[in-house]
Amino acid sequence: DSGVTQTPKHLITATGQRVTLRCSPRSGDLSVYWYQQSLDQGLQFLIQYYNGEERAKGNILERFSAQQFPDLHSELNLSSLELGDSALYFCASSQRDTVADTQYFGPGTRLTVL
Amino acid sequence: DQQVKQNSPSLSVQEGRISILNCDYTNSMFDYFLWYKKYPAEGPTFLISISSIKDKNEDGRFTVFLNKSAKHLSLHIVPSQPGDSAVYFCAANPYDFGNEKLTFGTGTRLTIIP
Secondary structure, eight states: OOSOEEEOSEEEEOTTOOEEEEEEOOTTOOEEEEEEEOTTOOOEEEEEEETTEEEEEOSOOTTEEEEEOTTSOEEEEEOSOOGGGOEEEEEEEESSSSTTSOOEEOOOEEEEEO | OOSEEOOOSEEEEETTSOEEEEEEEOOTTEEEEEEEEEOTTSOOEEEEEEETTOSEEEETTEEEEEETTTTEEEEEESSOOGGGOEEEEEEEEESOTTOOOOEEOOOEEEEEEO
């Protein structure tokens, strides 16, 4: 158990809909990262927050947004969903805002868009 | 453009023998490299890392080798054990303070044959 929790575990929805994925980092970790893993792909970095502020951005679509709240949990919002958004979404946390710090991953949320 | 490549999608190794997983990268700005291990239905788990100032890092049965001139790194597991059966991802980070983000390969599925 990494100490990072993600809810829900599975999500099935239809095209055009909007969903919210939630992540609670390990106690004491200030950084939260979001990754997308599509079928047979590596993990694609989406976005990082550090202590409530956006710190780094990857190839995140404009339809996707995220935020980190004062209690340090984070939410990833995906809107106008398309079939290609079906993927595993992982959240990771680390103590500081450098990737030299070990990132601890949650178990992921599997999103299926029908 | 895949900047981190794991060209072997799968690898089978006899228990007790050496497992060698390979990873190539194209971005010369990458200066920190990591290996993650992933079991089904779990998030990736950090395994071992190496900085570009080193060419080898060892942790128990796991050794990572870095060949900067060839832009190649490898993970050696010896001796291989059944519990090592998992998907292994290599990841790389550029020296770009304030814009650090891990780039992952597509993974190699390692199967240890008893």
